[in-house]
Amino acid sequence: MSLAEEKWKELADIKDELAERDWFMGTSGNLAIKVSDSPLQFLVTASGKDKRKRTKEDFLLVDEIGRPVEETHLKPSAETLLHVEIYRKTKAGCSLHVHTIDNNVISEIYGDQEAVTFKGQELIKAFDKWEEDAVLRIPIIPNHAHIPTLAKCFSSHISEDAGAVLIRNHGITVWGKTSFEAKKVLEASEFLFRYQLRLLEHKPYQLFKVV
Ligand SMILES: CSC[C@@H](O)[C@@H](O)C(=O)COP(=O)(O)O
């Protein structure tokens, strides 16, 4: 099996797992996995597909500016430029984008604050935050319809090899050095969002708590 084939299978398996969680409503979501560093080439989901289905046309290989490497009728994800920014700026090997009700509601509640923060929650360790008083800050950016503008804004929040950024009333994009790492960050983020929403039901004043 070639490296590209191996990476294809790795991404397809992650796509199946996320589909099982019902994280690809209405064809939303896109996924990418790096295949080579120089030249930069990565597999990205084809645009507009039902990501719950496993087909031979799920992914295509793109270059360092998100153009298909080979002749194809498939279109790279509309949000390929966001994945480009991740691979351009970090050593990440995988990036995942999903729309969930929880990440959308959290992004709207905390959107004006431009970030949602978590402290004293065990699962922030999934973001490599181990100290007792560590704070996890997930930035929230506006949902610019112009993708190059969205990608530029998104890019300003990328500094580490693993991370997460919420796009307001749109979804979350996460990345990690490996697909395992990226999926861990995604699952931990969604856990924290669900936790925060549940907490607000019982303690609405928590909304005004400054971390
Ligand atoms: C109809 S789903 C919303 C899309 O505009 C987009 O946000 C998305 O996540 C999926 O787009 P895609 O081009 O299939 O990668």
Ligand SMILES: [Zn+2]
């Ligand atoms: Zn999206």
